[in-house]
Amino acid sequence: MGKVYFIGAGPGDIELLTIKAVKILKRSDVVIYAGSLVNGDILSFTKKDAKVFDSSSMTLKEIINTMIDACKNGYDVARLHSGDPSIYGAIAEQMKELEKFNIEYEIIPGITSLFAAASKLKVQLTAPEISQTVVITRLEGRTKMPEDESIDKILSHGGTFCFYLSVDKLKEIVDACLRAGFDKDTPVAVCYRIGWKDEKIVKGNLKDITKKASGINRQALVIVGKVLNRDISNYSKLYDENFSHGYRKNSNNIDKQ
Structure with missing residues (x-):
């Protein structure tokens, strides 16, 4: 068999x-x-x-x-x-x-378009003290969404939002983000056919992305979130010299011994 x-x-x-x-x-x-x-x-x-x-x-x-x-x-x-x-x-x-x-x-397993897009955008989706939550979702189309997964409910939690199969509803995404209280300058990236020869990435924000990406209506991922600014003021604690963990003792503690 x-x-x-x-x-x-x-x-x-x-x-x-x-x-x-x-x-x-x-x-x-x-x-x-x-x-x-x-x-x-x-x-x-x-x-x-x-x-x-x-x-x-x-x-x-x-x-x-x-x-x-x-x-x-x-x-x-x-x-x-x-x-x-x-x-x-x-x-x-x-x-x-x-x-x-x-x-x-x-x-x-394979590499999903979100992670390929993040590499092209050169962003960390879970940037310290900016976003520690990544939401993968879509807008309702012919496939119905569960009642508790409406875009308004999901956006109320905050984080970095990645919309699959929804670029044709880009205006709906923008409108929902604004209803949820997102600043109009919140960055947005529309990532078309990432990894293909004709890939295209359109960057903008909630106030202009609909116009900038008007020609893209299929095979694209929409990412919304402050991490796209690539402006981190606080670094991860993982390699901080003053932060100890199970695999590395605090350097200050070593000096005191």
Whole structure:
């Protein structure tokens, strides 16, 4: 019996694949990838005789049947999802269906677009005394949001906010932030197709980002928060010479001994 591997293909740059992901791709007999979101260059890591399927034109039933048929014939399946499979990856229903047929599966994490965007922006999402909370969410569309996860409720907690699948509702995000009391100068970044050759990052604030990013309406992440200013006045305590922890004694204490 074969096995299914749900693999995080990252945001676009194939060099951001994990070593484990590449090893599995090289040995898998069947590969199913989201052609509309996953960089096709990743297929260069697959076996020459591997059977490749583009899931962008397949239904859930077709995907599951392809997996089951392959596994029953003793073939391993590499199921490629963009970013990290656990973030809006639609793997929950696939795993549930595979379990009905006792098909073994494993999840290989990948780099989600938020972390790739943070690296491009050169920001620490959890900057000391600025933001210690990162919220990953989306605005309601055809997929309904739970009642207690409305944007107004979420924004009331403060922190750094990262909106997936919502750039087409950028004005709604801005309006909600202003309703929540955010300063109109709060920085915003719209990050389009990070890791791809045509990636684009538009920086602005709540008062001008809607106009600046008006041409972007899909495949982009919206980040809102003061950390984007990259203006930290207090450094982390981790390497502070006057701060001791379990792996390093306080230098002042050493001097006194």
